[in-house]
Amino acid sequence: MKNTALTSTHIDLGAKMVPFAGYNMPVSYEGVNIEHETVRKAVGVFDVSHMGEFLITGEHALALIQKIGSNDAAKLTDGKAQYSCMPNADGGIVDDLIIYRFNEEKYLLVVNASNIEKDWNWISQHNTMDATMRDLSDEYSLLAIQGPKAAEAMQSLTDVDLSAIKFYTFQVAPFAGAENVIISATGYTGSGGFEIYVKNDDAQRVWDRVFEAGADYGIKPIGLAARDTLRLEMGFCLYGNDIDDTTSPIEAGLGWITKFTKDFVNSEALKEQKENGPKRKLVGFEIDERGIPRQGYEIVDDSGKVIGNVTSGTMSPSLEKGIGMGYVPTEYATPGSKINIQIRKKALPATVVKMPFYKG
Secondary structure, three states, X not given: OEOOOOHHHHHHOOOEEEEEOOEEEEEEOOOHHHHHHHHHHOOEEEEOOOOEEEEEEOOOHHHHHHHHOOOOHHHOOOOEEEEEEEEOOOOOEEEEEEEEEEEOOEEEEEEOHHHHHHXXXXXXXXXXXXXXXXXXXXXXXXXXXXXXXXXXXXXXXXXXOHHHOOOOEEEEEEEOOEEEEEEEOOOOOOOOEEEEEEEHHHHHHHXXXXXXXXXXXXXXXXXXXXXXXXXXXXXXXXXXXXXXXXXXXXXXXXXXXOOOOOOOOOHHHHHHHHHHOOOEEEEEEEEOXXXXXXXXXXXXXXXXXXEEEEEEEEEEOOOOEEEEEEEEEHHHOOOOOEEEEEEOOEEEEEEXXXXXXXXX
16 A cells, blocks of 8 residues: 555544555545535645656657547647546547646646556557656655635745636646645636645645645645545546546547547547447436435436446535436436436436536
8 A cells, every 4th residue: 555745644634544546545534524615615635646647758749648638739838738538449538637738848647546557558558659758656746725715825835826827727836835846727626726746755844834824714634535525516527437448538528628630549439429429428417305326326217227327426515415427328318307316225316417516
């Protein structure tokens, strides 16, 4: 089990620790509902240092990224970031990722912790153009400082105007006494805020200063359980749940990051699927009665026939109702469609809704 640079700090804070993607990670401190509300209303800090970071450089860096990624990274300019995914050859997804452009020959790819080795091997396999690749995953810590008060609370730690960092942009600047910190706004909670990439040696000092700066703003450490409820309320896909090696970006509602203005791995098959329409789609749903959907629960029609499975589900702390996502045949995918979620021996009625669930 790997530790982050801050594992002992989480233990000292009384966090409940769990194994996650090979790391010893804090799942909660005070409880998911309190932590969730902290991020929605004030400011909370996640240690997400388990995420992977690959540096791609050289004159062929963009060519490699264009080949493996579904989105069009040629549209990026310096200081911009982009959400993308890596399709596999069989119609599924190797991983989803964020691409940061520093300049025309320098990009950072941020990938999911559980897929670091798989992603590295996949990208290496397609690196026929000899772009330079470096795995920085074990060198960097990543803090997600999220919530509507994040910019105000953190402004004293940097000369950069945090309110000027727009969604999916970033700057490299001193922060909390550390040099060359990547300050990005690519958050996964829907409540605003920043991600701070720092060298492991700086992580503890930055963490301490972040909490000092945020003391008057109600800052709290937040665990992975609240991270999951926050992202689900936004309808954001989680790799391993809502997307995986068997789900296509078109089925998953990720057509907006699948650009057929260029060739990429399996682009022809995905283009055909988009033109013909997928047979199933990932939808969001709300339970009409009291009940909590969980990953793996069956989705059934009115006759009890299984038509899909829940990929993510929870009791929404903000909406105070059961919400979830799952793949259903296309004829059930229109908002307003009625489905049923099999919770133990009871099929609870649910309604397909347009995501995000939480409108802010």
